[in-house]
Amino acid sequence: MAAFGSVFLPKMALATFDNNQWSKAELVPADSIQLHPGAHVLHYSSTCFEGLKAFRHADGSVHVFRMDQNVKRFAQSSELLALPTVDQEQLSQMIVDAVAEYTDEVPAPPGSLYIRPTHIGTEAAIGKAAAPSLSSMMYVLLSPVGDYFTGGVKALRLLLDETGMRCAPHMGMIKSGGNYASALGPTMKAKAELQADQILFCPNGDVQETGAANFLLIDGNEIITKALDSSFLHGVTRSSVLTLAADLGMTVSERDITVTELLERAAKPGVEAALSGTAAVLTSVGTFIHNGEDIKVGSGEPGPVVEKLRKALNDIQWGNAPDTHNWLTKIA
Structure with a gap:
């Protein structure tokens, strides 16, 4: 089977x-873009993107999950990178x-259609x-994807890095x-030397996130994660999981957590930890x-609360539970 996200x-x-205005959007061949070698994106990294998914329900209908949140974050990323202002209505329609x-190409669960909006600076100006x-x-x-857990769900190994960011x-x-890109080198080193799956970046002992996912700690009925600030990504999956945890009667604590507290809690029986992300x-x-x-x-193994929360989210995405938060946009 093709690697996740490699089929388009x-x-x-x-x-x-261009000239202070957006062109009319078109459907074009996916391999058709042309860029000048001096394009701003190639030299100064004026680029941002999003990742969201469309799901097929049992009745054949297709629904995009939390499109409004991804479009909003995409527009914010563009603004913070000083890229031209995104027309959110236009992007939603695209x-x-x-x-x-x-x-017809949207796979049935556990597969989905991965959607990757991208914005790049194209001006040829190396000055x-x-x-x-x-x-x-x-x-x-658009990329049809299968189950992310093709080899079965296994608990991850995380290196706690208190020096890097x-x-x-x-x-x-x-x-x-x-x-x-900045997280890739340290992560590859941790994989090679320590068989770690990811690095959990904890600069000066402040537990933040991994290279590609948000971090959550579950202790009994409480779910703990770092409060939103500008230092880490405001994950749409993170937000969705916290909302569902509250629906299930859990206490949601968005606050700073130190490595010391993390290790103290980890030793307790029944404690779970998880990474959240679109994929x-x-x-x-x-x-x-x-x-x-x-x-x-x-226990060191995949935990029951993580499984319950993932199932609650998948059930909404796959149409097996009511969409009480209006997270789905029906396409067809």
Whole structure:
């Protein structure tokens, strides 16, 4: 089976910004863009993106999950990168039109259609290291994906890193490629040397996030995660899981948590930890690696509360439970 996110549908929605205005969006071949080698994005990383999914329900209908939140965050990322202002209505329509073109290609659960809106600075100007691109391109790529857990669900190993950071603190809430690039080297080193799946970045002992996911700790009836600030990504899956946890009667605590507290709680029976993100939804963490030592989280195995929360979210996405929060946009 092809690797997650490596298969693309033949067309994408595309619009360009030039002379202070957006062009009319069109569906074009997905491999058709042209860029000048001096394009701003290639030299100064003026780029952001989103990841969201469309799901097929048992009656054959297709629904996009929390499109409004992803479009809003995309517009915010563009603004913080000084890219041209995104027309949120236009982008929403581009997503709807692209998915509507390929409703037959949306896999049944546990598969989905992964949707990747992207915004890049296109102005050919290598003298603009300290100035924004005045032209840009916005497109929506589609990738049918299977189950993220093809080998079965397993608990992850996380290295607790108290010295490094995922990215520059003022860039954390921007979904930009450079943030992922900056976490890649340390993560590959941790995988090779310690068999870690991810690094949980905890600068000066402040528990933040991994290279590509938010972090949640579950202790009894309480779910704990760092309060939103500009240093880390405001995950849509994180938000959805916290809402569902509250629906299930759990106490939601959004606050700072230190490595010391994390390790104290991890030793308690029944404690669980998880990573949340669009691709994997919610994945259990079974081991922390700290100062060269493996520390088991609770039982060290995937936990029942994480499983319950993931199922609650999947049930809404897949149409098996009522969409009481109006998170789904019906396409067809």
